[in-house]
Amino acid sequence: MNKLTRWIKQxxxxxxxxxxxxxxxxxxxxxxxxxxxxxxxxxxIALFVPALAxxxxxxxxxxxxxxxxRRARRMAFLAAWILVTAIFILNARSSSGIxxxxxxxVFAVVGLIPAFVIASGFSAxxxxxxxxxxxxxxxxxxxWYLLALLLVPALRLLSxxxxxxxxxxxxxxxxxxxxxxxxxxxxxISFFYTVIAAGGLNEETGWTGFxxxxxxxxxxxxxxxxxxxxxxxxxxxxxxxxxxxxxxxxSLVRALVGTxxxxxxxxxxxxxxxxxxxxxxxxxxxxxxxFEFLPVTQVQFVLEAVIAIxxxxxxxxxxxxxxxxxxxxxxxxRAGASDEGGIRHATV
Numbered sequence: 001m002n003k004l005t006r007w008i009k010q011x012x013x014x015x016x017x018x019x020x021x022x023x024x025x026x027x028x029x030x031x032x033x034x035x036x037x038x039x040x041x042x043x044x045i046a047l048f049v050p051a052l053a054x055x056x057x058x059x060x061x062x063x064x065x066x067x068x069x070r071r072a073r074r075m076a077f078l079a080a081w082i083l084v085t086a087i088f089i090l091n092a093r094s095s096s097g098i099x100x101x102x103x104x105x106v107f108a109v110v111g112l113i114p115a116f117v118i119a120s121g122f123s124a125x126x127x128x129x130x131x132x133x134x135x136x137x138x139x140x141x142x143x144w145y146l147l148a149l150l151l152v153p154a155l156r157l158l159s160x161x162x163x164x165x166x167x168x169x170x171x172x173x174x175x176x177x178x179x180x181x182x183x184x185x186x187x188x189i190s191f192f193y194t195v196i197a198a199g200g201l202n203e204e205t206g207w208t209g210f211x212x213x214x215x216x217x218x219x220x221x222x223x224x225x226x227x228x229x230x231x232x233x234x235x236x237x238x239x240x241x242x243x244x245x246x247x248x249x250x251s252l253v254r255a256l257v258g259t260x261x262x263x264x265x266x267x268x269x270x271x272x273x274x275x276x277x278x279x280x281x282x283x284x285x286x287x288x289x290x291f292e293f294l295p296v297t298q299v300q301f302v303l304e305a306v307i308a309i310x311x312x313x314x315x316x317x318x319x320x321x322x323x324x325x326x327x328x329x330x331x332x333x334r335a336g337a338s339d340e341g342g343i344r345h346a347t348v
Contacts, residue, residue, distance in 0.1 A: 008060050013214040016057050017231050020206060024049040025238055032242045044110065047197060050206025050235075051117045055128050057210070062127030069122045076136065077119035084196055085111035091193040094186065114196050117205060130329070131210055132277070135201075139326065140273030148269050148282040152290050155307070159300035171254075171296040183293075191289050199288045200281040207232050208270050208280035213329040221267050222317040229263040258301055261308035262287065268311040275326040 008015045027046035031039040088107035092098045098106075121136035123129050138145070163170060194200055207228060215224035233256060239245035246252040262283075269279035311317070321328050 005060060008057065012057055012061055013211050015060075016053050016206065016210055016214070019053040019056060020050050021235060023053065024235060028238050028242070032238065041106070041110070044197075045113065048113045048117070048202040050203050050210075051201060052113070052206075054131055054206040054210035055117070055120050055123075058127035058131045059125050062125065062130075064126055065124045069124055073119050073122040073124075076122050077115050080118040081108075081111050081115035084114045087189070087192045087196060090189050094189055114201055117201060132205065134209075134273075134275055134277045135205070138273075138278050139276040140279070144269055144273040144276065144279050145282060148279040149286055151265070151283070151307070152287045152304075153294065155303045156290050156294040156297075156300050159297040159303055160295055162303075163297045163299045166299070168298055171298065173295040174293055187289065187293055190292060191285060194285040194288050195281060198285070200285040203232075204266075204280040204284050205277060208266055209277040212267060212270060213275065213327055216271075216321055216325075216328045220318050220320050221271060221315070222264070222312060225263045225267045225317070228267075229260055232263070233259060254301065258304065261301075261305045264308040264312055264317065265304075267317070268315060271315070271321065271325070271327040 024046040027042045027049070030036075031043045085104075085108050088111055089100070089103045092103045092107065093100070117132075118135060120128050121132040123132070160170070196202065211228055211231070212224060215227055219227065236245050240247065240252055246255045266280050266283060269283055270276065273279045
């Protein structure tokens with residue numbers, strides 16, 4: 001085993017951050033410098049780097065193979081590819097009016113990436129399967145997935161009448177166009193697109209599915225959440241300077257504060273669901289879609305902060321998770337252990 005491989009095995013989370021930053025920023029930079037529309041496709045691909053970095057590091061850490069699962073992997077890939085491509089095309093047609101033949105060709109190619117990520121849950125590589133197992137076999141009680149799906153919209157809707165009672169104005173209020181059915185269709189398309197490519201699968205497979213359980217090996221959920229928030233937000237900053245993500249200072253400050261408290265809820269949902277990646281994917285997606293379709297108020301940020309503080313206190317998140325938790329993985333092979341199979345459940 002060469003020195004680089006050994007270092008990656010001993011520093012899995014650091015390696016994940018380094019690879020994610022290098023590839024994402026490297027793909028964003030050509031478009032940011034030139035603003036050539038064709039290069040914007042590279043920027044889109046960069047959004048999936050956290051998920052891809054998870055798979056790459058997991059393969060390096062555990063290069064072995066498990067039982068043959070090629071049939072399941074192929075079926076999952078084909079089903080995911082068809083579904084994702086359809087979602088991408090519907091989103092593009094509803095938001096930009098791109099010609100259908102162009103949309104089919106472009107998004108059939110781009111759809112290969114999320115299809116590969118989903119199908120990797122059936123990978124023959126044991127390290128990859130361990131990291132992505134809950135993508136194809138969700139863990140934990142249904143309650144945590146419902147909370148992930150409904151918590152943010154409920155708080156946003158509650159914040160509107162509370163703001164009125166307090167005499168506070170809304171920060172922004174999207175104006176719906178068309179009838180109820182048109183609005184429902186727009187929300188559905190936006191939601192499924194966001195689940196796949198705008199903060200859901202593309203990001204949380206890596207941030208929550210890989211980095212969080214690694215950080216929780218050495219740190220409490222509280223500390224792990226703060227560390228992850230810092231690197232998660234820093235990853236977004238080139239998009240801020242490019243005017244794509246919270247381009248003005250006021251919206252950036254709101255994003256920094258809002259995501260800080262949100263990250264504790266991400267961690268709480270993930271840990272409570274015994275390592276269910278879909279809780280993080282759904283929570284991230286609904287939060288992003290809520291900004292598009294629901295009013296933004298000052299009260300909502302207070303309510304989200306209160307919920308975050310409540311889960312920190314209620315779960316005593318300053319304490320490390322118990323031995324054998326399914327939300328924790330070893331971040332490095334133990335002293336004297338074989339270099340094979342570097343990802344194992346922590347036993348502390």
